[in-house]
Amino acid sequence: xxxxxxxxxxxxxxxITGKAGLFHSQQCRAYAxxxxxxxxxxxxxxxxxxxxxTVDGFPVFDTVxxxxxxxxxxxxxxxxxxxxxxxxxxxxxxxxxxxxxxxxEGIPVLDMARTKKQLDANYPNSRLIxxxxxxxxxxxxxxxxxxxxxxxxxxxVGLISKSGTLTYEAAWQLGNVGLxxxxxxxxxxxxxxxxxxxxxxxxxxNDPGTEAILMIGEIGGNAEIVAAEYIRDHVTKxxxxxxxxxxxxxxxxxxxxxxxxxxxxGTAAEKVAALEAAGVVVAESPADxxxxxxxxxxxxx
Amino acid sequence: xxxxxxxxxxxxxxxxxxxxxxIVAKTADEAAAAFAALGGPLAVVxxxxxxxxxxxxxxxxxxxxxxxxxxxxxxxxRENAARMLGSTLVTIQTxxxxxxxxxxxxxxxxxxxxxxxxxxxxxxxxxxxxxIVSSEGGMEIEVVAEHSPEKILRxxxxxxxxxxxxxxxxxxxxxxxxGNAVRSAEKFFRQVCRFFLDNDCSMTEVNPLxxxxxxxxxxxxxxxxxxxxxxxxxxxxxxxxxxxxxxPMEVAAQNAGxxxxxxxGNLGCLVNGAGxxxxxxxxxxxxxxxxxxxxxxGGGANVEQVTEAFRIILAxxxxxxxxxxxxxxxxxxxxIVTALLAAYDNIGIKVPLVVRLEGTNVEIARKMLAESxxxxxxxxxxxxxxxxxxxxx
Numbered sequence: 001x002x003x004x005x006x007x008x009x010x011x012x013x014x015x016i017t018g019k020a021g022l023f024h025s026q027q028c029r030a031y032a033x034x035x036x037x038x039x040x041x042x043x044x045x046x047x048x049x050x051x052x053x054t055v056d057g058f059p060v061f062d063t064v065x066x067x068x069x070x071x072x073x074x075x076x077x078x079x080x081x082x083x084x085x086x087x088x089x090x091x092x093x094x095x096x097x098x099x100x101x102x103x104x105e106g107i108p109v110l111d112m113a114r115t116k117k118q119l120d121a122n123y124p125n126s127r128l129i130x131x132x133x134x135x136x137x138x139x140x141x142x143x144x145x146x147x148x149x150x151x152x153x154x155x156x157v158g159l160i161s162k163s164g165t166l167t168y169e170a171a172w173q174l175g176n177v178g179l180x181x182x183x184x185x186x187x188x189x190x191x192x193x194x195x196x197x198x199x200x201x202x203x204x205x206n207d208p209g210t211e212a213i214l215m216i217g218e219i220g221g222n223a224e225i226v227a228a229e230y231i232r233d234h235v236t237k238x239x240x241x242x243x244x245x246x247x248x249x250x251x252x253x254x255x256x257x258x259x260x261x262x263x264x265x266g267t268a269a270e271k272v273a274a275l276e277a278a279g280v281v282v283a284e285s286p287a288d289x290x291x292x293x294x295x296x297x298x299x300x301x
Numbered sequence: 302x303x304x305x306x307x308x309x310x311x312x313x314x315x316x317x318x319x320x321x322x323x324i325v326a327k328t329a330d331e332a333a334a335a336f337a338a339l340g341g342p343l344a345v346v347x348x349x350x351x352x353x354x355x356x357x358x359x360x361x362x363x364x365x366x367x368x369x370x371x372x373x374x375x376x377x378x379r380e381n382a383a384r385m386l387g388s389t390l391v392t393i394q395t396x397x398x399x400x401x402x403x404x405x406x407x408x409x410x411x412x413x414x415x416x417x418x419x420x421x422x423x424x425x426x427x428x429x430x431x432x433i434v435s436s437e438g439g440m441e442i443e444v445v446a447e448h449s450p451e452k453i454l455r456x457x458x459x460x461x462x463x464x465x466x467x468x469x470x471x472x473x474x475x476x477x478x479x480g481n482a483v484r485s486a487e488k489f490f491r492q493v494c495r496f497f498l499d500n501d502c503s504m505t506e507v508n509p510l511x512x513x514x515x516x517x518x519x520x521x522x523x524x525x526x527x528x529x530x531x532x533x534x535x536x537x538x539x540x541x542x543x544x545x546x547x548x549p550m551e552v553a554a555q556n557a558g559x560x561x562x563x564x565x566g567n568l569g570c571l572v573n574g575a576g577x578x579x580x581x582x583x584x585x586x587x588x589x590x591x592x593x594x595x596x597x598x599g600g601g602a603n604v605e606q607v608t609e610a611f612r613i614i615l616a617x618x619x620x621x622x623x624x625x626x627x628x629x630x631x632x633x634x635x636x637i638v639t640a641l642l643a644a645y646d647n648i649g650i651k652v653p654l655v656v657r658l659e660g661t662n663v664e665i666a667r668k669m670l671a672e673s674x675x676x677x678x679x680x681x682x683x684x685x686x687x688x689x690x691x692x693x694x
Contacts, residue, residue, distance in 0.1 A: 082530060108531035109423055110501055113460040116428040148629065148661045163576020165628040169683070172628070172659060189575060191425040218576055221425050245579040247586045248595070249564065285587050286580035287683035 001209025002138040002183040003158065003200070004099055004127070005075070009041070009142050012073040014064065014080050014088045016045025017055055021079035024103070024146050025058060028077070031143040041142055043071035064095035075099040077135065077144050085131060086111035089194075093123035100194070101144050102131035112192040119194070128194025134164040134186035145186065147171075155180020157293055158204035160197060161216035162189050166244060166286065170216055173290030182210040189218075197227035205235050212238040214293050215280075217271060219245035224271040232278035238296035241275045242283040243268045302527045304541045305349045307406040309523035312500070318492045319485075319519045322409040325349075332382035333375040335407035342410070343373045346381050348390050349404040351546040353524070358392030360384065361399055368392060368402075371410075378407060400546065411519060416509035417476060418442055419490070421497040429457040432464055432494055434472050438509035464494035481516030489518040500538060501531030550613050557609040559598055566591025568690055569614035569623040569652075571607075573598050573632045581626045584683060590691035593620045598632070607640030611648055622653040624690035626683070629660030638666040642673050653678065653693035657686035 011028065015021035025045060032041035044059040044067055051062030061067035064076060076097045080088040085104040092100045112131065119128060129136055135145015140154040146164075151171045159174070159181050161167040167186050174181065185200055187193055197215060204210045213235065217224040224243060231239055246268040272282050281299065283292035304312075310320045324335035326346075336344050348355050348368040355368035363384045370385075372378045382405055391399035416438025424431040435453050437445045445452055454475050458464040466487055473486035489510075497505045506524040513519060532539045544552055554561030560575065564582075568590045572578035575597045582592040594617065598610050614620055627637045637658065644650065657680035658666050670677055678693065680686020 083533065106530045108501055108534075109503065109528050110430070110460055110498065110531065113423065113429055117460060151660070161576070163574060165572075165574025166576035166580055168628045168660060169577060169580075191423050192428045196426075216576070218579060223426065226426065242580075244576045244583065246583045247592065248579055248582065285684070286577075286584055287687075 001207050002141065003203040003207050003210070004129070004183055004185065005136050005138040005142050005144060007036075007141060009075050009099070009144070010071065010073045011042045011075045011077055011142065011144055012064070012067045012071060013042075013045040013058075013077045014092065015047065015078060016058055016060060017047040017050050018079055018081075021045070022055060024079065025077070026056060027149070028143050028145075031149040035140050043073050046076075064091045064097060068095045068097060073097065075144060076101070078102040078104055078131075080104060082106040082108070086115040089115050089128060089131075090118055093119055093126035093128075096125075098126055099136075099144075100126060100128045101133075101135045102128060102188075102194070103133065103135060103146055104130075105132040107131050107190065109191050112190065116192055116194065129185060130188040130194060132190045133188035133193070134167055136183065136185050137181075138183045139181055147184070147186070151175060152184055153180035155182065156209060156211040157181050158200075158207065158210040158213045159184035159216075160200050160204075160213070161186050162218050163216060163244060166216055166242075169286060170214060170242070170289045173287070174214070174293060177290045177294055179212075179290065179293060182207060191221075196223055198230050201227060201230055201235055205237060210237065212240070212293055212297050214289060215239065215241045216289070217241065217243050219243065219248055219268050219271075220266040222266060225274045228271070228274035228278040228280065231275070231280055238281075238293075238299065239279070240281040240283060240289070240292040240296040242286060242289050242292070243271045243275075244286065302529055302532060302539070302542055303351045303546070304525055304527070305351065305404065305543065306347065306523055307349055307404065308541050309525040310406070310520065312525065313496070313520055313523055316492060316496045316499075318496060319489065319517060320523065321411055321519055321521065324407050326382060326405045326407050327386070327403070329379045329383040329386065332405055332407055333379035336372065336375040336378040339407065339409045343371060344378060344410060345408045346370050346372055346378055346385070347406045347408060348385055348402040349406055350390055350395070350400040350402060351543070352392050352394035352400060354392035354394050355390065358390050358395070361389040361391060363388060403545070411511055411521070412514040413511050414514045415512040416521075417512065418445070419493065419507040419510045421494060421502065421505040423503065424457060427457055430460055430494070430497060431455050431457045432468075432472070432490060434476060434490075436476055438511070442508070458494055460498060463498055464491045466491065478512065482512050482518065485516060485518045500525075501528045501535060502526060503528045550616055553609070554596070554613050557606055557613075559596060559606060559610055559613070561610075561613055562595040563617065564592050564594050565619075566593045567619045567621040568694060569593045569596075569617070569620040570626065571596050571598060571610050571614060571623060572626045573628065573637075577626065577628060581624065581687070584687040585624065585691060588684075588687045588691045590687070590694065593617055604636065604640040604643060607637060608644045608647060611641075611644040611650065615648060615650065615652070620652060622655070622690055622694045623650070624686060625654065625656040626686060627658050627660070629658070629662065633662045634658045634660055634666035635662040635669060638669045641677075642669070642675065645675055645677075653690070655680050655686055655690040655693060657681075657683065
């Protein structure tokens with residue numbers, strides 16, 4: 001079992017004729033073919049004005065609505081450039097796409113505020129992951145994003161992370177201690193993202209295929225504090241966490257728009273304390289994430 | 302992107318937001334002329350640097366000269382301006398090196414009845430812009446949040462429609478405003494929220510926001526930060542950027558598509574991904590080292606970008622060693638090694654270099670490193686790499 005992505009997921013890519021869009025569509029298709037030979041998982045793409053053509057065997061459509069109608073896609077991977085990405089997300093939602101994974105980095109934050117407002121008001125059946133994220137993978141089933149597939153092994157740890165490469169690091173460490181993932185999700189490092197920790201924690205808590213949870217956060221904002229309160233009240237599965245940016249100086253933005261400490265708020269220390277108070281095993285070092293999950297699982301036995 | 306107070310006030314005025322009468326001065330004589338032109342019995346001369354805390358700040362060259370000063374004559378304006386212009390203002394936000402003042406804002410005095418706080422930011426938890434006001438004008442909002450959170454009032458507003466009149470009135474009444482001040486606040490609050498939306502701000506702050514004895518709200522200070530990701534649709538605003546206010550190496554990094562923040566340590570880091578880069582800094586500290594920088598080469602960096610990254614790291618004379626930590630997703634490990642080997646020769650890397658690679662094409666990359674014949678230490682995992690890098694210094 002898994003969350004968000006399973007054997008019924010059929011994927012298209014918005015922006016498939018761009019360099020990154022095509023490369024990663026090919027990678028995702030290859031991953032599906034390797035793990036589920038003979039099944040059609042990555043079914044095409046969409047670029048306005050290029051409908052009716054094909055690119056490396058992928059049929060290209062002008063609109064997401066047409067792509068969905070003709071391929072049966074229920075998931076869209078978005079590589080559309082930042083000025084147009086908010087619109088691409090809404091086009092996917094309006095076409096009835098259930099899972100929208102936006103990889104695009106650098107979308108204006110007010111565009112995302114407007115996009116999120118529309119999604120919340122009009123498209124309750126569409127879920128957005130990202131933007132500015134590595135995507136979602138259910139190992140052995142489907143990869144929808146830019147993560148290297150081979151580092152993720154099938155298993156029972158639910159992985160939620162704000163950071164891209166840190167997610168890879170965590171998946172790698174989990175693999176080294178013999179723990180695979182039910183599903184791994186990069187939620188994105190932008191100030192406004194489609195899906196935050198809480199909803200995913202709830203899904204993992206309810207997923208019979210998930211035995212433990214690893215949550216990777218960073219400094220800035222208070223999403224991890226809210227998540228800690230949720231875990232304390234609602235999550236019974238063993239949970240481990242890591243917070244990046246313990247040593248970051250206040251007032252400096254560390255790459256992610258979200259990663260900035262202001263006025264003593266959103267520090268790693270605050271977040272670690274809240275998580276530990278909620279019974280979460282917090283990894284002291286980024287090299288210790290896999291082991292922290294092991295400790296969390298042993299503690300509950 | 303940050304802008305100066307005088308630039309923010311010009312934008313405010315153009316948007317119909319009330320600001321005190323003011324004149325920009327770049328010489329002492331201009332400051333004196335500005336005082337005369339404003340025509341009042343007193344004026345305030347304000348240093349224009351991006352950092353806050355200017356009123357309490359002092360100049361390196363003139364330890365008794367404050368960064369913001371009240372003057373009562375054209376001569377006093379000239380004398381103060383002469384000490385301020387070209388001198389280095391040190392405030393709690395500039396760091397000990399301070400910032401050189403090149404521009405002054407000369408501003409007419411106001412009949413102040415009350416000082417309030419106003420700020421507009423994005424509330425990431427709700428995914429909406431939010432107007433924040435407080436009766437505690439002039440104080441840092443973070444301090445108010447800590448000591449008297451009940452004095453902070455918030456209204457989230459629609460990113461298309463802006464702040465509705467009833468929302469503005471609600472805040473005005475909650476602040477205890479009366480009569481004409483309520484009407485003035487309704488207009489002021491809505492205009493500032495509209496300004497935030499129209500200009501793709503990431504922050505608009507007015508602290509203090511003055512209520513005059515005549516019941517008008519006026520922006521005594523103005524701090525505006527724009528969303529860098531939205532500047533493409535505001536070419537006029539992008540021109541307001543003052544590069545002299547920014548760390549030169551951070552600007553160079555930005556131009557190369559890298560994310561770099563200079564820190565005080567001696568171990569340089571080159572990492573892909575912001576989260577991993579922050580974690581690498583944490584790990585260095587954990588093993589007794591001090592990171593010299595945060596540097597994220599991003600997901601799709603090419604040979605030129607990686608070479609530039611090394612150049613930027615090595616431009617810092619404090620750097621005594623470099624730790625490269627790459628987990629290849631989009632970025633293939635062999636790309637990094639190709640760049641690393643090119644940079645090693647081109648730039649002439651003389652400090653110890655520890656490299657930890659994992660991910661796409663890692664086997665090819667490790668083989669390239671091993672066969673290069675260069676003195677590059679390989680870290681087998683995160684901890685190993687951090688320990689070796691700290692030990693190498």
